[in-house]
Amino acid sequence: MSRYISELHRSFVIKRATQCCEYCHLEDDVNYIPHQIDHIISLKHGGKTELENLAYSCFSCNNNKGSDIGTMLLPNMEFIRLFNPRLDNWNEHFELAYGVIYPLTSIGEETIKLLKMNTVEKIMERNV
Ligand SMILES: [Zn+2]
Structure with missing residues (x-):
């Protein structure tokens, strides 16, 4: 488990992502903290270090995501998985308007919340 x-x-991951965070679409030349390579399914959940499990992520999304793969909604304990850039089409789960990311699905909604994709700073950075 390397x-x-x-x-x-x-290089492949960065080029595939067109140099944008694959979660919040922040371009990597806007942020002063370098973007990172994220394990979509973390190693501790059995994810592997292979191209199909790697995503280009800004520091904020990667840091807020951590090893999470989803969230549990109360009171019914419904599990909602996070957006997966390798399996999901971004435009089916999110909509971007004036720097704000709006959810189109429950996956989008929970990913926005967990990764804190709409902080004032992130909205301002996406509007640059
Ligand atoms: Zn991001």
């Missing part, structure tokens, strides 16, 4: 990501794979 977390090492080769330079070749790192």
Whole structure:
């Protein structure tokens, strides 16, 4: 269970993401903290260090996501998984208007909440 990501794979992930965070769409040249490579399904949940499980992520999304893969909604204990950039189409779960990301699905809604995608700072950065 290696977390090492080769330079070749790192370059591929960045190019595939068109240099934007695959969760909040923040461009990597806007943020002063470098974007990172995220394990979509974290190693502790059995995710592997392979291209199908890697996403390009801004520091904020990666830090807020941590090893989470979803959230539990009370009172019914309904599990909602997080948006998966390799399986899901961003435009089916989110809509971007004037820097604010709006949810279109429960996956989008819970991902926005958990990753704190609409803080004032993030909205301002996306409007740059
Ligand atoms: Zn992000």
